Amino acid sequence: MTVAYIQTYKELIGQRVAEGDPDTLAVDMLKAAADHKGNFTGRWSEVLDRLCELPPDTRKVLCDALVDQYHADQAGPVARDNALTLLGIVSRGLPDDYLAAERLKKLDELSRRQSVWYGSRPEAVAEAELAAGRPLAPAVVAVFRRAGMETYGSKPLAELAAKLTDPVLNVGEEWAERAMRDATDPDWLALLAHATTATAAKPSAKWDRRAMALVAVLGAERVRETVLPWFALVGRPRTFPLERHTYEPDVNNAYDPYNANALRGLTWLLSLLPPHPDTTRALGALVESSLKKVAGLGPRSPKVANAGVVALARVDSEAALAELARLATRVTYKNTVKLLDTALEARATALGLSREEIEELAVPAYGLTDVGRVEHRLGEATATVEVHGAKTLLSWRNAAGKTVRSVPASVRRDHADELKELKAAAKDIDKMLSAQSERLDRQFLASRTWSYATWRERYLDHPLVGTLARRLLWTVDGTTAGYADGALRTLSDTPVTGGGEVRLWHPVGHESAEIVAWRDWLERHQITQPFKQAHREVYLLTDAERTTATYSNRFAAHVLRQHQFHSLAAVRGWRNKLRLSVDDVAPPATRALPQWGLRAEYWIEGDGEEYGVDTTDSGSYLRLRTDQVRFYPIDAPENSAHCYGGEYSMWLRDGQDPVDPLPLSSIPPLVLSEVLRDVDLFVGVASVGNDPTWQDGGPGGRFQEYWTSYGFGELNQSAETRRALLERLIPRLAIADRCTLRGRFLHVQGERHTYKIHLGSGNILMTPNDQYLCIVPKSSPSAPQAGYLPYEGDRTLAVILSKALMLAEDTQITDPSILSQL
Structure with a gap:
């Protein structure tokens, strides 16, 4: 106007x-x-x-x-x-x-x-x-x-x-409404009101003094016991939905920003109370819940997640340090990762240790007295907590020593608190096992070494980490060894009783015969590794890569689901920027390798032009197209390209000179293999060729050729590893007489048809005429009853075995969506 x-x-x-x-x-x-x-x-x-x-x-x-x-x-x-x-x-x-x-x-x-x-x-x-x-x-x-x-x-x-001071919190969130029901007297209302003033990134001394005065009135134990149940409700669906218009973020799955301040204040307040295991658990769960993604918005509430990290860093206890270390293996959101790094580095500096050492020492025993096991006497009953693979089992024996299926009534009646803590500890162990497995899987590129005594204390004989370390292979002064029958043993089962330097074993640099021999050793001792080690894929330089010299096209020309790739890249330690359908540039997906002075790059670009078909409502591409893998010195200027494609070029500042990519032949074989394995994993998991519902080629049918070539084409390295395992595994299956491995497929003879299951994608063709059979697996298929498996974590293997077992008995199928295709 x-x-x-x-x-x-x-x-x-x-x-x-x-x-x-x-x-x-x-x-x-x-x-x-x-x-x-x-x-x-x-x-x-x-x-x-x-x-x-x-x-x-x-x-x-x-x-x-x-x-x-x-x-x-x-x-x-x-x-x-x-x-x-x-x-x-x-x-x-x-x-x-x-x-x-x-x-x-x-x-x-x-x-x-x-x-x-x-x-x-x-x-x-x-x-x-x-x-x-x-x-x-x-x-x-x-x-x-x-x-x-x-x-x-x-x-x-x-x-x-x-x-507007009444009510003290915003309605609409279950935790806040529960808090207002619990906090009815003036002292509680004053505490909640103070929590809502947590508008800074960290509490001030003045804020803390006021909080401590309010806690003193109510009592620290009472505050903890009252507040922690509220945290358990954070992130639940709203008690009434808010209107959401097209292209707006999913506000009903996000946190109320006013209540988020109160949550931040409550986390700070809990960190002022005497340390308690329940507090640590609640803060760690709050961090993870707050970083869950919301459509069109990103993480639910980074400021609450960051507040949880700040609170854990302020708690002086082994449990809090362990939770920080666990979160450091799980969290991928950049700002929260920085806070975790800062907290762990500060603790390491205070103790005069390295960051790696503080992460090792931070792993608690959770009450386990032996490696993976502890017994607790509760009255006349005995509870046994025992780690089996990736899960913790809680079992019971009655006064007569007989195993019983359920918790004895006397324990429920007379030892309710101990029972609650046992169940909570079992869940804690499961979370930490997953985190430590991921940490160990990253140690190949960390190139860590330990003295023998330190390694035994922190790994082989540690009550929790030992359950993982005893299922892995190590080199002691250059001699490969694994743990079996109560001792560390060589390939010939000779005990190893001491040594100087210990490393985590990797198949690169070892002869094929030796690798196969160790696979046989693991099978003979019925050892299931927590991740692929003896069966780990090895990516050696190819003739094509020697010709291109400075880049690999081994994983180029694939179409990946962007958000799945983005999440997986973050978990594997890669830095990536989501591609938006806007006039902007972005660097390639990169992984820094500081121990080697290198930076790996995977060149990608957004795919498509139609907004809402090729993008989300918020404008981020649904799919990416892939290109080269390159290596540069870690301090080389960054490359970038337009989000929707075009040439990558080096961004030069302050008179910098361009830096050429490094010859692949100069990259240490271990580094090359592990980086290419990561990229193979990205393609193997995120490729649209894995989607069984895309037989029509996706939007406009334009991915038909790619879907067919990927879904039924040549096997990549991980699929070849899977094939080798199936050759050993199939003869032990109950359906062995109906299964045959031929080339790229597992052939399964059913009553209605013969089925060909692709060993890379898990897609199925059936007679006659190689007709496509669409079976959509569950998001997390349970491991089929296939007997001994040498390693955990191969979801595609689980899908293939589940489909094979079902199709071998195809007359027993009742699912109407499958029956209509048979």
């Missing part, structure tokens, strides 16, 4: 007042509001100030006219909304309660939104309700609080939000 236009309306107000024509003035104001699409900000404030300066009697007449316009036959929803807003502004200080019912209806509509637009001056409607002596409904309070927190919000909105 121009200055001249504003001046015209200010003069018009004076003219209508002088003429005694409030009806026409009301029409003029509503027309102006409509012309400017209900935006009452900017220079509009001068016009509104002029209206508010009118004498009370004049404003009363104008309000009556606005009420008439609200009820006019020609008034639509927009005009009525504008009339309510103008009434809220003009009627300030007047005794009449204009359009009370209509105002309540409007406020009720607003309460179902995540936020409100400050330009429409919604606070005027709320202020009018407060002026009438009625409090705002809790859901209305919530929306104005959220709106008041937005950085682009107006001062009036923020001022209104600051006045």
Whole structure:
């Protein structure tokens, strides 16, 4: 609205007042509001100030006219909304309660939104309700609080939000409503109110002093026992949904930002209490829950996750340090990773240790007295906690020493607290086992060495880590050894009783005959490794890569699901930027290898041009196309390319010279193999060729050729490893007489058809004419009963075996979606 236009309306107000024509003035104001699409900000404030300066009697007449316009036959929803807003502004200080019912209806509509637009001056409607002596409904309070927190919000909105102190938290989240039911007396309300003031990244000394004073009144134990159950409810579905418009983030799965401040404050507060295992568990779970992805938004609430890390870093206990170390293996969100790194580095510096050592020493025993086992006597019953592979089992014996299936009644009755702690510890062990398995899997490129005594203490004989270390192969002073029959043994089962330097064994550099011999040794001792080691894929330089010299095309020309690739890359230690369908550039997916002074790059680009078909609602590409793998010195300038494709080029700053990619022949074989294995994993998991529902080629059928070539084509290295394992495994299956391995397929003879299961994708062809059979596996297929397996974690192997067992008995299939294709 121009200055001249504003001046015209200010003069018009004076003219209508002088003429005694409030009806026409009301029409003029509503027309102006409509012309400017209900935006009452900017220079509009001068016009509104002029209206508010009118004498009370004049404003009363104008309000009556606005009420008439609200009820006019020609008034639509927009005009009525504008009339309510103008009434809220003009009627300030007047005794009449204009359009009370209509105002309540409007406020009720607003309460179902995540936020409100400050330009429409919604606070005027709320202020009018407060002026009438009625409090705002809790859901209305919530929306104005959220709106008041937005950085682009107006001062009036923020001022209104600051006045809304009741209820103490926003309704709509289960944890907050539970907290308000529990915290009814003034002392509890004061504590919650203080928690909502946690608006900084870290607590100040002043904030802590106030928190400690509030805790002292209530009692630390009471605060902990009351607050922790609230944390267990964080992240549950909202108690009532908010409206979500197309292309907006999924606000119903995100945290309420006002309550998120309170959560941050509560985490800080818990860190001031005496250390307790339950506190550590709750904080760790809160970090992971807060980093779960929400469509169109990203992590639910990074600030709450970061607060959980800050709180854990402030807790001086072994359990808190262990939780920080566990989270460091799981968390991939960049800012939270930085906080975890800082916390662990600070603890390492304080103890005079390296970061790697602090992660090793941080792993607790969880009460295990032997490697993977402990017994607890609870009255006349005995509980046994025992680690079996990747899971912890809790079993019971009664007074007579007989194993019983369920928890004895006497334990439930007389030892409820001990039982609760045992179950919680079992869950903790499962989480830590997964984290430590991932940490060990990353040690190949870390090139770590240990003294023999240190290694035995931290790995082989550690009550928890030992359950993993005893299933792996190690080199002791250059001699390969594994643990079996109560001792560390060589390939000929000769015991190894000491040594100097220990390393984690890797197949690179070892002869094929030796590798096969160790596979036989593992099978002979029925050892299932926690991840592929003896069966680990080895990627040696090919003739094609010697020809290209500085790059590998081994994993080029694939189509990957972007978000699945992005998550998997982060877990494997790669840095990647989501490609958006916008005019922007991005670096390739990169993995820094500081121990080797190298940086690996996987060149990718967004695929497609149709918004909403090739992208999410928020504009990120659904799929990527892949290109070269390259290596550079770790400090070389960064390459980048446009998000939707084009040449990569090196971004040079401050007079930097370009740096050439390194010859692949100069890359240490272990590094080359592990990097290419990562990339093979990305393709093997994220390729659209793995999707059994894409037999039509996806959107527009344009991926038909790729889907067919990948889903039934030549086997990659991991599929070749799978094939070698199946050659040994199939003869032991109950359906062995119905199964044959031929080339790229496992052939299964059923009663209805013969089926060919591709060993790379798990896709199926059946007779006659290689007709495609679509079977969509469960998201997490359970391991089939196939007897001994030499390693854990191959989901595709589990899918193939499950399909084979089902198709061999195809007359027993009852699933209608499968039967219709047979």
